[in-house]
Each structure stands twice: as C-alpha cells, then as structure tokens.
Amino acid sequence: MPQPTAAAAAEAELTEAPPDITTMRDAVNRLLDPDAVPEALPPAPGELETLTIQLRGHLDLLMPEVEQAAQRLPKDDIPRYCALACLGEARGKLRAEPSPTPHGSLAYARRLARVLNALCDHYEQLSRR
Template sequence: MTQVGARSRHPDPLDIESMRATAGKLSAGDVPFPRFDDLDDWLLLLRGHLTLLVPEVEGMARALPEEHASRVAALTAVANTRVRLAASPGPGLVSATRHARELAEYLDALCDHHTVLTAENATENRT
C-alpha cells in the first residue's frame, strides 16, 4: 500500500465532494432552521465526516516541511476543528443549529485544506 500523508489510515479515498455537499446544505446563511428531530442526524453526519477528515488533513499537512504555509494553516484548522468538536451544541434549536452550521463551516474549510494539501504533497513528492 502506498502512503501519502495519512492515506494508510483510510485505504479508500475520502469523498470530498459529498462532504462539501453536506456542509453546503447547512452553512448557507439563508437556509431555514432544520427540524429539531433532524438536527441530531445532521450533527452525527457532520461529526462523522470531520472524524474521517481531521486525521487525513493532519497527516497530509505533517508530510510538508515545518515552515510551509499550507502546513501551518491546515494544522491550525485541525486544532480549531478539534476544539469545536469537543464543544457541546447547547440547549435549544437555535443553539444546536448554530453549532451544526459552525461544524459545517469547519468541514468546508477542511475540505479546502485537503484539496490544497493534495496538490502540495503531489508537488513535494515530484521534487
């Protein structure tokens, strides 16, 4: 098995487009509040995506030189995401929806980092 960044952790490639679509459904400001019953499902889906993506992005970032800007930015995003994942949504629909939207924004940002790091690691491996 070839190893690029943290690829050895997930033998199947991550479905970044599906993750982006999930994030997009909640992160748009004009999207109405989901039903409270559906919110738990959204939170589980977002957390599941982030649980897969965080170690992948972290591994890809650590494969770059320490001073590399993409590495620093991605590791900062990973640390911030971990903080947000550790936080509870709080009581009520408004608080829980805000939390879900924040997780969606973090998911979208990590998808961006994954795309950048994929290109950066390919460039680094060619040199």
C-alpha cells in the first residue's frame, strides 16, 4: 500500500474542520457561568454525567490541536511554555477521578470545564500567531 505524500498529508490537514470553540465554550459556561442563566440549577446527575463526558471529549479533540500549535513555536517562547503547561494540567485532570463526596462529580466537572476554557484561550491565541 503506498504511503501518503507530504502534499496529501498537508491537504488533509487543511480540509479538517477546526475545533468548534463556540460549542466547547457553551459546555464550559453551563458549569462555570451562573450569570448566563441565573435561575439555572446545577445539572441533574444524569445530565452532569453527560456533560462530563462531553467535556472529556472536547479535551480529547482540542489537546492535540493546542500541542501541535505550541510545538511550532520556538522553544523559548512564553506562549508555548504556557500552552504546554496547560496541556499537562489537562492530562492530570483527565487522569483524576471525582471524589466520592456528595458534590464530588460536580466539582470534577467544573475542574474539567476550567481547564477546557484555558485550552480554548490558548488555541485562539496560538491560532492568531
């Protein structure tokens, strides 16, 4: 089977849709922005589980994008260092488990939301460079 050429790989990269940052931020805001919907209650347990899975999926999609963009920068570049540090933080959050306390699952989902929000910021910043 023939190996893909560099031109084909570059074309495939260009045709891939960029991450949907708006959708990711909407998920983040469901947990972190009570001002957006002040009368909203915390998500129900089933909804929280679905939202947590969604946040994890968003992280799985965005992390390689941020890492690739950061790796293109010079090794001594501060935005590169910050983005890579945030990626390390995100990996740690994904490895962690919610605590067994009554609000442990909500606190865990909020930690995922905060790190996803930070990665969205890094993605946007690195994409402008």
